[in-house]
Amino acid sequence: MFPSACGRRRQSRRPGGREALRPHRPRPSENAPSELLQKDCRPPESGHRLGCVGSQSAGSGVMPTLLFISHPEVVVDPATPVERWSLSPAGVERMRAFSQSPVVSGVRSIWCSTETKAIEAADILAGALGLGVGLSQDLGENDRSATGFLPPDEFESVADAFFASPADSVRGWERAVDAQARVRRAVARIANDHEEGDLAIVAHGAVGTLLFCALSDTPIARSVDQPFQGHFWIASLPSLEPVEGWMPIAPRI
Numbered sequence: 001m002f003p004s005a006c007g008r009r010r011q012s013r014r015p016g017g018r019e020a021l022r023p024h025r026p027r028p029s030e031n032a033p034s035e036l037l038q039k040d041c042r043p044p045e046s047g048h049r050l051g052c053v054g055s056q057s058a059g060s061g062v063m064p065t066l067l068f069i070s071h072p073e074v075v076v077d078p079a080t081p082v083e084r085w086s087l088s089p090a091g092v093e094r095m096r097a098f099s100q101s102p103v104v105s106g107v108r109s110i111w112c113s114t115e116t117k118a119i120e121a122a123d124i125l126a127g128a129l130g131l132g133v134g135l136s137q138d139l140g141e142n143d144r145s146a147t148g149f150l151p152p153d154e155f156e157s158v159a160d161a162f163f164a165s166p167a168d169s170v171r172g173w174e175r176a177v178d179a180q181a182r183v184r185r186a187v188a189r190i191a192n193d194h195e196e197g198d199l200a201i202v203a204h205g206a207v208g209t210l211l212f213c214a215l216s217d218t219p220i221a222r223s224v225d226q227p228f229q230g231h232f233w234i235a236s237l238p239s240l241e242p243v244e245g246w247m248p249i250a251p252r253i
Contacts, residue, residue: 064237065198066191067104068212070205071095071121072230072249078149083115083140090253094230095121098249099128103232107131108197111190113139113204122202138186141204142179146172162206163222176220180210187211191240199237205229209246216242228252 072091087095098104104125111134112122122133142162150158158171166176183203191199209225212233218224224245231246 062106064106064194064196065243066187066235066237066240067107067198067200067232068187068208068235069098069121069125069200069202069232069249070208070226070229071115071117071202074117074229082144082149085115085117087117087120091117091121091230092124093253094250095124096128097251098230098232099125101250104129104198104200106198107200109194110134110200110202111136111139112202113137113141115140115204118202118204122200125200125202134190136186136190138182139201139203139207142176142206142210143174159206160222163209163220163225166220176210179207180214180220183207183211184214187240191237194237205231208233212242212245215240 071087072094073088074085074091075088077085107125107129108131110122110126110129110131112118114135114137118139119133119135125131126133147158158173161170162173162176166180169175187201190201205226208231209222210220212218213220213224215235226246227248230249230252232249233242233246234244235242
């Protein structure tokens, strides 16, 4: 599930096509407690057992994982470009709860899109784990700038068409197949450079769903989408094979 429209800018790259790493440090006001919780095999509020996902240490023999995290709730402001929307108080609280979950205790690298809501969510996670954040514009949500902000009912109708006709540009939106290819390339590049521990990518619901469909050989469909903002799914590294579908980062407030 993803709210209204956003623009997509050209990705800056290093020579050779690699992503340019812009170190991004958490703002002190968003930092959560830095202590890591003890190893556990359960994600928050989930009945799925994940085989101790996100809790390995170097040399433990547990396979590292990718956690693809969608930003939680935002402040909807039609007068502000959607890519500059911020997290709402509820979104901040849910992300703080997730940042203290044992699911993320094995994370050693964090990347996010360049949209404000994703950066803020990644900052909270990074503050809890004492890590920096890499930024990639190619992790951004699908480009919906052709329509701008849409009222909720109209937006949901266009979003349904976006997923139902992935090879078509619905009302000028970036095609689902193009957004899927873009985010898959970005995640593959990031995962290829990842060295050890779990990898967290904080981005958006639509591209997260498109990526999950690609990696699991599932046709693009909105039925695979997250139920609401603030979810995560898990894949093994380095294969990027999904092992768990969308799960809430924390109870809804």
